[in-house]
Amino acid sequence: MPRRAARAALPLPDLVVLVLQGGGALGAFQAGVYEALIELGIELDWVAGISIGAVNAAIIAGNERDQAVGKMRTFWEGVSSALPSLPTPDNDWAREWSHMAAAGQVMAFGVPGFFTPRFPPPAFAERQTPEAISFYDTAPLVATLDRLVDWDRVNRGKVRLSVGAVAVETGNFRYFDTTCDTVDARHILASGALPPGLPPVEIDGTWYWDGGLVSNTPLEHVVASANEDMLVFQVDLFPARGVRPHDLEEAWSREKDIRYSSRTRRISDGLVRRRKEHRLIDRMLDKLPQEYAELPEVKAVRRMVDCKALNVVQLIHEPPAWQTGARDFEFSRSTMEVNWALGRAAVEAAMKDGHLLAESIAEGRSDSFAVQSNALRPKAEPDVS
Numbered sequence: 036m037p038r039r040a041a042r043a044a045l046p047l048p049d050l051v052v053l054v055l056q057g058g059g060a061l062g063a064f065q066a067g068v069y070e071a072l073i074e075l076g077i078e079l080d081w082v083a084g085i086s087i088g089a090v091n092a093a094i095i096a097g098n099e100r101d102q103a104v105g106k107m108r109t110f111w112e113g114v115s116s117a118l119p120s121l122p123t124p125d126n127d128w129a130r131e132w133s134h135m136a137a138a139g140q141v142m143a144f145g146v147p148g149f150f151t152p153r154f155p156p157p158a159f160a161e162r163q164t165p166e167a168i169s170f171y172d173t174a175p176l177v178a179t180l181d182r183l184v185d186w187d188r189v190n191r192g193k194v195r196l197s198v199g200a201v202a203v204e205t206g207n208f209r210y211f212d213t214t215c216d217t218v219d220a221r222h223i224l225a226s227g228a229l230p231p232g233l234p235p236v237e238i239d240g241t242w243y244w245d246g247g248l249v250s251n252t253p254l255e256h257v258v259a260s261a262n263e264d265m266l267v268f269q270v271d272l273f274p275a276r277g278v279r280p281h282d283l284e285e286a287w288s289r290e291k292d293i294r295y296s297s298r299t300r301r302i303s304d305g306l307v308r309r310r311k312e313h314r315l316i317d318r319m320l321d322k323l324p325q326e327y328a329e330l331p332e333v334k335a336v337r338r339m340v341d342c343k344a345l346n347v348v349q350l351i352h353e354p355p356a357w358q359t360g361a362r363d364f365e366f367s368r369s370t371m372e373v374n375w376a377l378g379r380a381a382v383e384a385a386m387k388d389g390h391l392l393a394e395s396i397a398e399g400r401s402d403s404f405a406v407q408s409n410a411l412r413p414k415a416e417p418d419v420s
Contacts, residue, residue, distance in 0.1 A: 044075040044076060044077065044386060044389060045075075045077065045266075045389060045392060045393050045396065046393055046396050046397050047077065047078075047266060047396070048263070048264035048265060048266050048344060048346070048396055049263035049264045049265070050080050050081065050261055050263040050264065050265040050266070051077060051078065051079050051080050051081075051265075051266050051268075052079065052080065052081040052082070052083065052257050052261075052265060052266070052267045052268070053068075053069065053072070053079050053081070053082045053083070053092070053095070053267075053268050053270070054082075054083050054084075054088075054252060054253050054254050054257060054267055054268065054269045054270065055082065055083065055084035055085070055087075055088025055089070055091055055092055055253075055270050056084075056085060056086075056088050056247075056251050056252050056269075056270060056271050056272045056273070056295070056299070057084075057085040057086025057087055057088055057089075057226075057227065057229075057245065057246070057247040057251050057272070057295065058086070058087055058088075058251075058272030058273060058295065058352070058363050059086070059087050059363035059364050060087075060114075060362065060363055060364055060365050060366045060370065060371070060374070061087070061272040061273075061352055061362060061363055061374055062087035062088065062090065062091055062111075062272070063111050063370075063371045063372075063374035063375045063378070064270070064272060064352045064374040064375065064377055064378040064381075065087075065088060065091045065270045065272070065378060066091060066104075066107045066108070066111055066375055066378060067374065067375040067376060067377060067378020067379040067380075067381075067382075068268065068270050068350055068378040068379070068381060068382055069091070069095060069103070069104065069107065069378075070104045070107075070375075070378075070379060071378065071379045071381075071382035071383060072268065072382060073100065073103075073104060075382070075386065078100065079095065079194055080193070080194065080195065081194065081195040081196075081197070081257065081261075082095050082096055082194060082195070082196055082197075083196070083197040083198070083199075083210075083253035083256065083257050084197075084198055084199075084226065084253065085198070085199050085226055085227075085245070085246040085247050085250070085251055085252065085253055086226055086227040086229065086245050086246065086247050086251075087227060087272075088226075088253075088270075089198035089199075089222075089223045089226035089227055089246075090110070090176075090180070090223055090227060091107060092196055092197075092198060093180060093184050093189060093196065093198070093218075093223050094106050094107050094110060094183055094184055095107075095194065096184075096188070096189045096192060096194040096195070096196040096213070097183070097184035097185045097186060097188050097189040097192075098183075098184070098185060098188065099188075106183045106184075109183060110148075110179065110183055111371050111375065112368070112371075113147060113148040113179065114146050114147060114148055114149050114366050114371075115366050115367060115368040115370075115371040116147050116148075116368070117140070117144065117146070117147050117366075118137045118140060118141075118366060118367035118368055118369075119367075119368050127355075127356045127357045128357075130355070130357035131356075131357040131358075131359065133367070133369075134357055134358060134359065134361065134362070134365055134367070134370060135359065135361060135365075137365050137366070137367035137370065138361035138364055138365040141364050141365065141366055142364070145171055146366050147175070148175050148176065148178070148179040149173070149175055149176050149179065149366075150171040150172060150173045150175060150176065150232075150233060151171060151172050151174075151175060152170065152171055152172075153166060153169070153170060153171060153172055156170075157169065157170060165234035165235060166234070168230065168231060168234065168235070169230065169231055169232060169233055169234035169235075170231060170232050171232055171233055171234075172234070173224055173227075173228070173233055173234060176220075176223075176224060177220045177224065180220040180223055181220055184220075186218070186219050186220075189213060189218055190213050190217050190218060195212070195213055195214060196212070196213045196218060197210050197211070197212040197213070197253060197256060197257070197260075198210065198211050198218070198222055198223060198225075198226040198246070198253075199211075199226055199246030199249075199250065199253055199256065200222070200225040200226045200228070200236075200243035200244065200245070200246045201243060201244050201245070201246055201248050201249045202241050202242070202243055203235050203241075203242040203243065203244050204241075204242065206249075208246065208249045208250065209243075210253070210256050211225075211226075211238075212260070221236055221237075221238055222236075222238065224236045225238060225243035225244075226243075226245065226246050227245055228243060228244045228245050229244070229245040229247065229248075230244055230245070233245070247295060251273075251295045251296070251299075252269065252271065252299045252302065254267065254269055254299070254302055254303055254306065254347070255302060255306070258306050258345065261343075262343065263343060264343050264344040264345075264396075264399065265343065265344070265345050265346070266346050266348070266392075266396060267303075267345070267346070267347045267348070268348050268350060269299065269303055269347055269348065269349045269350065270350050270352075270378075271296065271299050271349060271350070271351045271352065272295070272352045272363075273291065273292045273293075273294075273295040273296040273352070274292055274296065274351050274352070274353060274354075275292070275293070275296035275299060277289050277292055284359055284360065285359075287359065287360035288354075288358075288359050288360035288362075290360070291360050291363070295363075299349070303347045303349055303403050304403050304414055306345060306347070307345055307346075307347055307401050307402060307403040310342070310343070310344070310345045310401035311401050313340045313342055314342045314401070316336070316340050317337070317340050317342045320333065320336065320337055320340070344395075344396070344399045344400060344401050345401045346392060346395050346396055346400075346401065346402050346403075346404070347402075347403045347404065348385060348392060348404045348405075348411070349403070349404065349405040349406075350378070350381040350382065350385065350406060351381070351405070351406070352374070352377060352378075352381075353377070355373065358370070381406055384406045384409045384410055384411070385404070385406050385410075385411040386411070387409070387410045387411065388410050388411040388412070389411060391404070391411055391412075391413060392404055392411060395413075402414075
């Protein structure tokens with residue numbers, strides 16, 4: 036039987052994970068998702084993030100459950116404080132104009148508590164230094180994280196934390212994980228050091244950039260590193276699917292969706308499909324006569340089979356029509372509130388048919404779900420369960 040079924044809205048398996056994609060200002064959507072999950076009584080064992088997902092993940096892992104939402108609210112209200120919510124006509128044209136103006140202000144002046152423009156500019160800095168290869172300084176984010184995150188709790192608390200970054204000189208991807216690393220603000224900054232805007236971060240002699248350059252979702256790392264029945268809430272900030280653009284502005288937006296979605300749908304569906312296939316293989320091996328079951332190659336296959344249940348719920352930010360390709364660096368208060376509310380709404384939509392997920396967990400199946408038509412639906416694929 037699944038554990039912790041009494042308090043939560045769902046029966047929960049051995050491991051409950053929140054996976055957070057990179058996406059700058061869109062990270063407010065993740066905050067809304069987390070707030071809604073906590074209200075449903077769903078407690079996390081592990082949170083993994085890339086870029087802004089790493090920032091949100093650190094706040095979650097570095098605070099008591101009842102305080103984490105408040106600290107996330109403090110962070111998001113802080114970074115949006117320079118662009119207050121002003122009355123705007125309720126039409127897409129006006130919202131888009133305001134949205135683009137806010138993004139322009141961020142480019143010119145930075146984001147409070149996050150990053151500031153360099154002065155003097157990079158052209159006047161010493162070559163090969165962080166100052167020479169980035170437009171902004173992220174020192175304010177270090178102070179913000181140290182104020183909002185208890186690093187002792189991150190490294191010794193009950194919520195595991197993983198954040199991904201890529202080595203500048205080798206291109207190798209690495210996850211910093213509290214099961215084997217001592218994580219601090221440097222690792223979070225490294226995970227979100229998107230060039231050429233933000234500077235690389237040096238950790239133990241190696242310089243790192245944003246993990247989203249290689250993979251914008253930590254799902255594969257999570258699944259490969261666990262050996263329990265697992266429920267994953269995968270929060271994606273860029274939709275992989277979209278319509279053909281009508282103009283250059285839409286082309287910019289669509290290109291960014293494709294680049295940063297990182298094939299998340301294919302990855303999640305493929306991992307779940309593999310678990311289903313492994314279960315079929317395990318059943319077939321159980322039917323072998325004893326003399327075949329003892330063969331070395333049969334034993335080797337059995338060791339390769341992973342029959343633990345994996346359920347993935349994909350919650351995708353679907354941007355309003357007025358949000359353009361600038362939406363990942365538009366930190367206005369009004370847009371932040373919209374994205375936060377969209378995150379809450381995604382969880383609420385998922386719970387409309389939450390019994391489908393509950394049944395899969397309770398029966399030990401592996402399934403992949405997504406919010407479609409404002410409700411939770413299993414993703415269409417051949418049933419090999």
